[in-house]
Amino acid sequence: MRWGYDDGMDLAARLIELLGATRVHTHPIDRLIYAKDSGVSSGDPAIVVLPETTEEVAAIVRMAAGADMPIVARGAGTGLAGGAVPASGSVLVVLTRMNAIYDVDEIGRTAWVGPGVINLDLSDALVDQDLHFAPDPSSQQSSTIGGNVGTNAGGPHCLAEGSTIAHVLGVEIVTVDGDIMVLGGAAPDPPGYDLRGLIVGSEGTLGIVTRVLVRLTENPPDVVTMLISFDGIGDAARTVSDIIGSGLVPAALEMMDGPMIEAVENFVHAGLPVGAGAVLLAEVVGHPAGIAAEADLIREIAVANAATDIRTATDEDERALLWKGRKSAFGAVAQAAPDYYLNDTVVPRTRFVEVLDEICAIADRYDLRLLNVFHAGDGNFHPLISFDASEQGMSEKVVAASHEMVHAAIAAGGTLSGEHGIGIEKRDLMSRVFSVDDLDAQARVREAFDPEGLLNPGKILPEGSRCFDRPAT
Numbered sequence: 192m193r194w195g196y197d198d199g200m201d202l203a204a205r206l207i208e209l210l211g212a213t214r215v216h217t218h219p220i221d222r223l224i225y226a227k228d229s230g231v232s233s234g235d236p237a238i239v240v241l242p243e244t245t246e247e248v249a250a251i252v253r254m255a256a257g258a259d260m261p262i263v264a265r266g267a268g269t270g271l272a273g274g275a276v277p278a279s280g281s282v283l284v285v286l287t288r289m290n291a292i293y294d295v296d297e298i299g300r301t302a303w304v305g306p307g308v309i310n311l312d313l314s315d316a317l318v319d320q321d322l323h324f325a326p327d328p329s330s331q332q333s334s335t336i337g338g339n340v341g342t343n344a345g346g347p348h349c350l351a352e353g354s355t356i357a358h359v360l361g362v363e364i365v366t367v368d369g370d371i372m373v374l375g376g377a378a379p380d381p382p383g384y385d386l387r388g389l390i391v392g393s394e395g396t397l398g399i400v401t402r403v404l405v406r407l408t409e410n411p412p413d414v415v416t417m418l419i420s421f422d423g424i425g426d427a428a429r430t431v432s433d434i435i436g437s438g439l440v441p442a443a444l445e446m447m448d449g450p451m452i453e454a455v456e457n458f459v460h461a462g463l464p465v466g467a468g469a470v471l472l473a474e475v476v477g478h479p480a481g482i483a484a485e486a487d488l489i490r491e492i493a494v495a496n497a498a499t500d501i502r503t504a505t506d507e508d509e510r511a512l513l514w515k516g517r518k519s520a521f522g523a524v525a526q527a528a529p530d531y532y533l534n535d536t537v538v539p540r541t542r543f544v545e546v547l548d549e550i551c552a553i554a555d556r557y558d559l560r561l562l563n564v565f566h567a568g569d570g571n572f573h574p575l576i577s578f579d580a581s582e583q584g585m586s587e588k589v590v591a592a593s594h595e596m597v598h599a600a601i602a603a604g605g606t607l608s609g610e611h612g613i614g615i616e617k618r619d620l621m622s623r624v625f626s627v628d629d630l631d632a633q634a635r636v637r638e639a640f641d642p643e644g645l646l647n648p649g650k651i652l653p654e655g656s657r658c659f660d661r662p663a664t
């Protein structure tokens with residue numbers, strides 16, 4: 192249903208009446224602040240609103256849809272694929288004020304949380320209960336649970352625990368008609384279609400998430416964290432393959448190449464081995480007796496693959512410093528140039544070295560500075576190009592090189608995105624991995640939720656994804 196108004200008030204005035212002037216922004220400077228996420232694209236919302244309740248979100252959506260305006264959900268704007276970039280003339284719904292944590296169930300290990308809760312704040316709030324929210328994107332100090340749901344975020348510890356979808360039991364959403372629905376719930380294996388699963392990773396195109404029922408994970412009794420150095424990235428990659436091939440799934444298995452080690456060490460001073468070709472950050476968690484054996488197995492495999500040094504964190508401070516190094520990788524590259532473009536692909540672990548060689552050759556051919564950091568355990572590859580966007584033609588060059596890198600990963604049996612989503616930036620590459628019929632099926636699902644395409648238009652699906660939209664040939 193669409194809503195019509197005839198009292199002469201424009202939408203901004205109506206929204207101010209609903210939310211008050213401090214939570215509705217139309218000034219160009221305010222709109223500029225929200226024009227982009229952490230990727231390279233930008234847009235221009237007509238109105239930025241900051242609701243505090245589900246009912247406010249529902250009222251905003253009804254008003255915006257009644258005025259036929261696109262509606263874009265935004266969390267913290269740390270997304271790297273342009274998912275929260277506002278369509279021109281849209282109403283941008285910023286959910287950061289909806290940041291309450293309700294109904295923590297220590298026994299059932301669940302909690303309802305607002306979409307604006309910051310990922311790390313949730314785990315910090317649960318310290319006394321010895322619980323945490325397992326998905327830990329490197330942006331966890333600023334990204335929101337709503338954004339994590341929107342992108343199905345991953346993180347270093349998702350290797351063993353699974354990405355966000357494995358930790359979301361239910362969602363409350365506001366539909367494009369302004370209806371409020373709860374999908375999924377605490378009961379195991381609820382009957383009917385798994386609409387909760389459809390919402391996770393839908394990047395704000397099916398509804399606006401206003402509450403999330405999260406699964407909480409017990410803090411492990413013990414942890415061993417190791418930093419393993421290698422002369423060459425091939426030795427590190429073979430170590431990863433052999434560890435996973437042995438049947439062991441560590442809690443985390445992260446890799447950085449030589450240029451990234453140097454940038455991070457210069458930034459964080461975590462004692463990383465500058466001059467090494469690659470390092471692995473490997474972590475095992477669990478009961479002390481079990482993880483000692485697992486750590487020994489990892490050391491054995493690393494030595495067999497020519498590891499040059501293995502350092503085990505001796506206390507929590509040392510462990511935290513090593514993780515600070517890994518999680519500061521993207522910030523560290525700002526030392527070299529003001530901008531970076533972070534690629535996010537997945538490649539089969541056995542083809543790491545081959546694809547990496549190809550990616551380095553692409554960067555050389557375009558004369559670009561490349562640094563690499565990987566969630567190596569699950570094959571998630573993050574070639575990062577550091578550049579200065581103010582240089583004429585540079586952004587276009589970076590995007591062209593990045594597309595070639597994605598193609599190289601796909602050609603090796605990989606895929607478009609490991610965790611950052613599709614957004615605008617990979618939308619036009621979707622046809623590389625999906626057939627015409629696949630895209631049509633996805634477009635039909637989207638249409639079932641949003642027949643007029645008002646929710647985050649221009650994201651995920653390339654134009655013409657519906658078969659009947661395509662010009663006859």
Ligand SMILES: Cc1cc2nc3c(=O)[nH]c(=O)nc-3n(C[C@H](O)[C@H](O)[C@H](O)COP(=O)(O)OP(=O)(O)OC[C@H]3O[C@@H](n4cnc5c(N)ncnc54)[C@H](O)[C@@H]3O)c2cc1C
Nearest residue numbers: 266267268269270274328329330335337338341345395400
């Ligand atoms: C330094 C850095 C490190 C990063 N590391 C990782 C990493 O390790 N793993 C990883 O997966 N990502 C990582 N990211 C990317 C980013 O942090 C994640 O994609 C994160 O989940 C986005 O959360 P956000 O709150 O910033 O969402 P936003 O960027 O604001 O939005 C992301 C998408 O979700 C949608 N959305 C947001 N809120 C809602 C809602 N309430 N309802 C419906 N849709 C919504 C938006 O429309 C958009 O499509 C990193 C980013 C940076 C800058």
